[in-house]
Amino acid sequence: MTDFILRRLFQGFLVVFGVTTVVFVITRLAGDPVSLMLPLSASDEQRAAFAAQIGLDQPIWVQFLRFAGDVALLDFGDSLWQRRPAMEVVFERLPNTALLIAAGLGTAVVLSIPLGAIAALRPGGLADRLTTSISLLGLAMPQFWLGLMAIMIFSVTLKWLPTSGIGTPAHLVLPALTLAMTPLARFTMMVRAAMIDEMNTQYVKTARAKGLGLGRILRVHTLRNIMVPFLSISGWELITTLSGYTVVVETVFGWPGLGLTAVQAIQRGDLFLVQAIVFSIALMIVCIGILMDVLSKMIDPRIELN
Amino acid sequence: MTQARPHRPLRALLAELWQDKPAALGLAVILAIVAMAILAPLVAPYDPADQSILSRLTPPVWNDRGSWEHILGTDNLGRDVFSRLIWGARTTLTIGGLTCLIAAGIGTVVGLWAGFMGGRTDSVLMRLVDIQVSFPGILLILLVVGVLGPGMWTLIIVLSVTNWMVYARLVRSVVSSTRQTPYVEAAEVIGCRPSRVIFVHILPNLVSPLLTLLILEFTNIVLAEAAVSFLGFGVQPPDTSWGLDVASGRDYLFIAWWLVTFPGLAIVATVLSINLFANWLRVTTDPEEREKRHARTVAARRRRRGTA
Numbered sequence: 001m002t003d004f005i006l007r008r009l010f011q012g013f014l015v016v017f018g019v020t021t022v023v024f025v026i027t028r029l030a031g032d033p034v035s036l037m038l039p040l041s042a043s044d045e046q047r048a049a050f051a052a053q054i055g056l057d058q059p060i061w062v063q064f065l066r067f068a069g070d071v072a073l074l075d076f077g078d079s080l081w082q083r084r085p086a087m088e089v090v091f092e093r094l095p096n097t098a099l100l101i102a103a104g105l106g107t108a109v110v111l112s113i114p115l116g117a118i119a120a121l122r123p124g125g126l127a128d129r130l131t132t133s134i135s136l137l138g139l140a141m142p143q144f145w146l147g148l149m150a151i152m153i154f155s156v157t158l159k160w161l162p163t164s165g166i167g168t169p170a171h172l173v174l175p176a177l178t179l180a181m182t183p184l185a186r187f188t189m190m191v192r193a194a195m196i197d198e199m200n201t202q203y204v205k206t207a208r209a210k211g212l213g214l215g216r217i218l219r220v221h222t223l224r225n226i227m228v229p230f231l232s233i234s235g236w237e238l239i240t241t242l243s244g245y246t247v248v249v250e251t252v253f254g255w256p257g258l259g260l261t262a263v264q265a266i267q268r269g270d271l272f273l274v275q276a277i278v279f280s281i282a283l284m285i286v287c288i289g290i291l292m293d294v295l296s297k298m299i300d301p302r303i304e305l306n
Numbered sequence: 307m308t309q310a311r312p313h314r315p316l317r318a319l320l321a322e323l324w325q326d327k328p329a330a331l332g333l334a335v336i337l338a339i340v341a342m343a344i345l346a347p348l349v350a351p352y353d354p355a356d357q358s359i360l361s362r363l364t365p366p367v368w369n370d371r372g373s374w375e376h377i378l379g380t381d382n383l384g385r386d387v388f389s390r391l392i393w394g395a396r397t398t399l400t401i402g403g404l405t406c407l408i409a410a411g412i413g414t415v416v417g418l419w420a421g422f423m424g425g426r427t428d429s430v431l432m433r434l435v436d437i438q439v440s441f442p443g444i445l446l447i448l449l450v451v452g453v454l455g456p457g458m459w460t461l462i463i464v465l466s467v468t469n470w471m472v473y474a475r476l477v478r479s480v481v482s483s484t485r486q487t488p489y490v491e492a493a494e495v496i497g498c499r500p501s502r503v504i505f506v507h508i509l510p511n512l513v514s515p516l517l518t519l520l521i522l523e524f525t526n527i528v529l530a531e532a533a534v535s536f537l538g539f540g541v542q543p544p545d546t547s548w549g550l551d552v553a554s555g556r557d558y559l560f561i562a563w564w565l566v567t568f569p570g571l572a573i574v575a576t577v578l579s580i581n582l583f584a585n586w587l588r589v590t591t592d593p594e595e596r597e598k599r600h601a602r603t604v605a606a607r608r609r610r611r612g613t614a
Contacts, residue, residue, distance in 0.1 A: 015436065022446075026450055026453055124606075140525075140581060142529055142536075142573050144532075144533060144536045145532075145566070145569075145574070148552065148570070149566070151559065152559055152563055152566070244533070247533075251537060266539070267538075271452065271453070275449070278446070278448070
């Protein structure tokens, strides 16, 4: 087990190194940070001073080593927009994103298990067809559109919930539900498929023949067995949510998390802040990946790395 | 059941598709959207960029203030929403198609190479794929757009570069498992050149899984393009895109619901139809799944006869 964790950590380290390299290549080699970050009116002396300040006058490998060293210390420089260290902004906005994701994915997990189980009890029945159709629809809807539709119906027309912002629990409802839709659809389909397979296994048939109640069969036999696939798919869903869905949902609802901040930073040409956010999220994704693998291995020791 | 297939394969296939009504509907909608995109200049009643201040923010035709001149209404600059939807289909399908082809091309080559060479090459290539998979997708797009500036080609290239890994993984797994089969070994033993082994013996096995993956990935690209364009980092204003139209309609959410609703519905219709059709295709091209489906229909027929 220790060997497993160590090897997985080493892999994670390689990935983080890869991310650092790619961020460096994109920002330093593909673009021109100086003209991107300084206003058009900046004089040549100001440009040269800024280039020297961020070390652009050094040879490229010195620049890379410096950059990697700064990254290791989580120092991405000062945000030009906020006029304070970029990581400070990241740490300030991170809890908002975490709250949104916890509420959204939590709702998806809690609802998907009963929904999937009910659909699987009678495949092809009314409940099954209803759940499957709604899930397919959920997978086809872009979050930004769903969010705007929700605002139109629940905020503009019915006036039940606020349109945007943060503060009260009521502000959390629409963004969290919008964020929950796609994962909920995917989880439900997955639970349904896995449950149908489980219900057809010999041991479940034996248990039913012995006269065990449905509740006990679900608790003792089927639900436990779908834990591993469920865990890995929710880890995957957490990663996609973190790396994409939150950006869109936060922008639609004006939710001041990392995603919205990244969008605003790009609009303001604040490269250091964008770098800090992209790197932090990549780091979180790597950690989640490692955590999920270790958890799966703890639940089911037969799992091997690759 | 399968006797008619060798004689009239297409008709038999269509008859089979007709059995699955949602999938047939899905295919019909996809074909309609593709036709609309190709024939956009002929089908669209107006130029998508034509502004007319006098008729701005006209609601759709079924509304009291609506008129037949603009079936789905007009936007804040008086541009025809329906015409913009038709031209938007063009953008979406072009970006989706090009991205899928580029990504699938790269992925297939890498996967074939890794699977065929095996050993060190394989593990290095697959480690690279691992690194890329852990990359935050949309955020990487944002980073690149932040540096290079937005645009359709930036979007196509970044989406291709971030999406080829799925194909590489699939191709590699199919190739490395078919390499072990007796007929590939036999071909190698009698002295076929590697290119012949790859193209004649291994590639045909890839067609069905690759096709299904391609179609499913297409929907992901459509959704990603819409999201990035919505954020303002994808397709840029003189061009039209469904995501872009939702973004510009957002400011009029309170007074003109149709501006946000219709482009969004176009996205939903496209993605849903493709998913329905792809699901049928996956089952149909996979012999094991086909058998299961056949068993289910037979069982259902027996049940119906029993109760009748």
